[in-house]
Amino acid sequence: MQAKVLREFSRGRHKHSACITDALKAAEHSCKERGIRFTAIRRRVLELVWASHEPVKAYDVLDILRNERSSAAPPTVYRALEFLLEEGLVHKIESLNAYVGCGEPGHLDSGQFLICSSCGEVAELDDPELVKLITEKAKQIGFSIKDQIVEILGCCSQCLSSK
Amino acid sequence: MQAKVLREFSRGRHKHSACITDALKAAEHSCKERGIRFTAIRRRVLELVWASHEPVKAYDVLDILRNERSSAAPPTVYRALEFLLEEGLVHKIESLNAYVGCGEPGHLDSGQFLICSSCGEVAELDDPELVKLITEKAKQIGFSIKDQIVEILGCCSQCLSSK
DNA sequence: ATATGTAATGTTATAATATAACATTATATA
DNA sequence: TATATAATGTTATATTATAACATTACATAT
Ligand SMILES: [Zn+2]
Ligand SMILES: [Zn+2]
Ligand SMILES: [Zn+2]
Ligand SMILES: [Zn+2]
Numbered sequence: 001m002q003a004k005v006l007r008e009f010s011r012g013r014h015k016h017s018a019c020i021t022d023a024l025k026a027a028e029h030s031c032k033e034r035g036i037r038f039t040a041i042r043r044r045v046l047e048l049v050w051a052s053h054e055p056v057k058a059y060d061v062l063d064i065l066r067n068e069r070s071s072a073a074p075p076t077v078y079r080a081l082e083f084l085l086e087e088g089l090v091h092k093i094e095s096l097n098a099y100v101g102c103g104e105p106g107h108l109d110s111g112q113f114l115i116c117s118s119c120g121e122v123a124e125l126d127d128p129e130l131v132k133l134i135t136e137k138a139k140q141i142g143f144s145i146k147d148q149i150v151e152i153l154g155c156c157s158q159c160l161s162s163k
Numbered sequence: 164m165q166a167k168v169l170r171e172f173s174r175g176r177h178k179h180s181a182c183i184t185d186a187l188k189a190a191e192h193s194c195k196e197r198g199i200r201f202t203a204i205r206r207r208v209l210e211l212v213w214a215s216h217e218p219v220k221a222y223d224v225l226d227i228l229r230n231e232r233s234s235a236a237p238p239t240v241y242r243a244l245e246f247l248l249e250e251g252l253v254h255k256i257e258s259l260n261a262y263v264g265c266g267e268p269g270h271l272d273s274g275q276f277l278i279c280s281s282c283g284e285v286a287e288l289d290d291p292e293l294v295k296l297i298t299e300k301a302k303q304i305g306f307s308i309k310d311q312i313v314e315i316l317g318c319c320s321q322c323l324s325s326k
Numbered sequence: 327a328t329a330t331g332t333a334a335t336g337t338t339a340t341a342a343t344a345t346a347a348c349a350t351t352a353t354a355t356a
Numbered sequence: 357t358a359t360a361t362a363a364t365g366t367t368a369t370a371t372t373a374t375a376a377c378a379t380t381a382c383a384t385a386t
């Protein structure tokens with residue numbers, strides 16, 4: 001069984017503007033469905049997080065936002081990120097203190113992240129088999145799982161083949 | 164197949180001083196074997212990281228160190244932690260920005276951490292089966308693994324049974 | 327024992343990441 | 357339109373981590 005890829009590596013040139021518009025459209029839809037406000041700030045922060053396939057730093061988002069909105073300050077960004085995290089629209093990469101857009105808003109389990117140390121991009125998998133094994137292993141020692149963080153460091157296929 | 168527990172939850176009262184002395188002894192031995200200097204600062208920082216079964220913050224270590232050594236400053240602690248991380252004597256819990264002692268210095272793979280949100284303690288597993296599955300899943304999409312981070316959040320058996 | 331190079335620590339400053347607390351404004355709906 | 361709630365503005369500060377350079381300790385060769 002192969003893992004489902006929620007968020008891909010960019011794999012060379014592709015029409016990334018489509019990644020962004022898809023993500024925004026999905027977010028809009030998801031929020032509308034849940035009766036939740038997808039404000040201009042939240043939308044713009046999500047757009048900036050999706051600027052590339054690399055994880056984005058909160059203060060890099062802030063630097064851009066400051067040029068557009070004089071009132072932008074750290075809480076502006078962190079509140080928007082908090083909202084987006086809660087709604088499952090972005091994920092935090094804990095080992096990088098950085099954020100990535102979620103390729104499939106609203107999927108249940110938290111994904112597994114592949115981090116390429118060569119190109120810096122991050123992909124997201126959703127692998128029920130892996131989640132299940134982790135759950136079982138924990139259960140065997142009497143531990144009850146609420147959430148799990150899986151961040152896999154290495155080199156993506158694109159970077160491997162271009163060596 | 165059951166995961167090997169490298170670092171246990173404390174499971175109620177136990178002679179924790181033995182955990183500390185064991186860890187220091189193991190570290191001393193490991194460093195001697197590798198011809199590496201286990202200085203007083205490094206030893207003391209490791210001892211403080213092992214103060215309990217909960218992960219420890221760098222600045223909490225620093226606060227204690229300052230009372231013992233007037234020259235203690237952030238680099239004092241971060242350098243010691245960096246050394247201990249490199250030697251496999253401690254691990255960083257990325258999702259908490261905190262550090263735990265390694266229950267079995269020198270084991271090869273990075274472990275899997277169980278974080279109890281009730282008591283705050285952290286256990287470490289070494290499960291080759293899990294490592295293997297993660298490696299295979301990554302391989303299936305052409306990704307080559309260098310390292311992996313697994314942090315499992317939930318509730319430990321001790322806390323579950325005391326509810 | 328002394329010189330020499332390297333590793334470790336000291337010291338000061340600052341960068342990077344994140345939150346607290348309270349004021350103001352916008353939005354929904356009664 | 358009044359009211360409650362959610363969102364944003366604003367200022368300050370907490371937390372986590374590193375840069376850069378000076379000094380000291382240690383191992384080893386002479
Ligand atoms: Zn794209
Ligand atoms: Zn890559
Ligand atoms: Zn103990
Ligand atoms: Zn517990």
